Amino acid sequence: RKEVEQDPGPFNVPEGATVAFNCTYSNSASQSFFWYRQDCRKEPKLLMSVYSSGNEDGRFTAQLNRASQYISLLIRDSKLSDSATYLCVVGPGSYIPTFGRGTSLIVHP
Amino acid sequence: ETGVTQSPTHLIKTRGQQVTLRCSSQSGHNTVSWYQQALGQGPQFIFQYYREEENGRGNFPPRFSGLQFPNYSSELNVNALELDDSALYLCASSSPGTEIKAFFGQGTRLTVV
Numbered sequence: 001r002k003e004v005e006q007d008p009g010p011f012n013v014p015e016g017a018t019v020a021f022n023c024t025y026s027n028s029a030s031q032s033f034f035w036y037r038q039d040c041r042k043e044p045k046l047l048m049s050v051y052s053s054g055n056e057d058g059r060f061t062a063q064l065n066r067a068s069q070y071i072s073l074l075i076r077d078s079k080l081s082d083s084a085t086y087l088c089v090v091g092p093g094s095y096i097p098t099f100g101r102g103t104s105l106i107v108h109p
Numbered sequence: 110e111t112g113v114t115q116s117p118t119h120l121i122k123t124r125g126q127q128v129t130l131r132c133s134s135q136s137g138h139n140t141v142s143w144y145q146q147a148l149g150q151g152p153q154f155i156f157q158y159y160r161e162e163e164n165g166r167g168n169f170p171p172r173f174s175g176l177q178f179p180n181y182s183s184e185l186n187v188n189a190l191e192l193d194d195s196a197l198y199l200c201a202s203s204s205p206g207t208e209i210k211a212f213f214g215q216g217t218r219l220t221v222v
Contacts (some may be wrong), residue, residue, distance in 0.1 A: 008149070034210070043199060043213035044152065087151050096165050097211075099144075099151030 003027060004090050006100035013107055017078045021103045023088030024070040032091035033064055033071045037084045038102065044087055047073075078107045112136060113202050115214035122190050122221050130185040130217045132200030140164070141183040142211060143175060144199040152199055158183055190221045 006023045013019045025033075033050035048055065050062040050071045061074040071088055085102040112135035122128050134141050140159045144152035154167035158177035172188040181202070187194055197218050201211035 004151075006151075043215050045213070046210055049210075096154055096157070096167070098154070101149065101151045 003098045004088060004100040006088055006103045008101055008103060010104035010106050013078055013105070015078055015080060015107055015109055017107075018074065018076045019078055019105065020072055020074045021086055021088075021105075022070050022072050023090075023100050023103075024068075025088075025090045025098075026069070027090070027092065028066075028069060029092060030069075030090045032089075032097070033062075034089040034097075035062055035071075035073050036087040036089055036099075038087055039084050044099075047086070075105075078105075080107050080109065083107045113200060113212050113214035115198075115200050115217050117217060118215065119218045120220070122219065124190055124192060124221055126190050127186065127188045128190060128219060130187075130198050130200075130219070132183045132185070132202075132214055134181045134183070134200075134202030135212050138202035138204055138212070139181050140203045141177055141181065142201045142203070143183070143185045144201065145169070145194075146197040146199055146216070148196075155185070187219075192221050195219060195221045 004025050035047040036044040037047045038044040050064045054063045059076045063072045085104050087102045088100040089097045091097040114133045116131045142157040143155040146152040155169050156166040157164045161177045174186045177183045197216045199216045200214045203211040
């Protein structure tokens with residue numbers, strides 16, 4: 001079993017839709033969780049941290065479920081510019097993070 | 110712009126050759142990590158340097174080596190290149206204790222033929 005697993009997609013949604021991705025992790029001792037966004041042929045960029053209490057940044061909401069060992073990212077009111085690959089990142093602490101393979105999102109008009 | 114710069118942006122090498130990739134970290138960041146990202150995959154951690162010392166290594170063979178310089182810039186060296194080494198090589202800089210909140214450079218796309 002891979003340490004961090006994501007459905008590669010693509011998720012194909014119309015503008016304005018709500019879409020959610022999950023990411024499962026195998027190491028129950030994991031402490032740090034993040035979502036990164038990667039545009040085609042570009043470098044990954046930090047999107048948001050994921051906390052046990054959940055956190056929200058505008059249209060984006062991230063959740064952590066430690067009991068089931070997964071994190072989620074919810075995007076509301078999708079924009080064309082949200083089209084990208086979303087990478088989940090899990091770390092034992094803040095050190096040597098493990099990236100998932102990413103989930104591709106395509107938002108169409 | 111993250112302030113992390115990598116060179117070159119693209120490179121074509123022949124199997125068996127050696128390659129050196131370079132990274133300048135963001136001002137104030139003394140930790141540099143290197144990742145390999147194959148097509149359709151997430152970045153895989155190669156190693157990390159802190160204060161010119163290797164500070165952690167992923168599952169990569171010894172022919173992948175690195176250096177960090179006093180100004181915190183870094184090099185990734187790969188010897189005896191193999192076709193499977195073709196990938197995007199990403200450098201990320203961070204402050205100690207915040208390695209997961211890293212700022213990535215634009216990457217070097219290496220093609221081994």
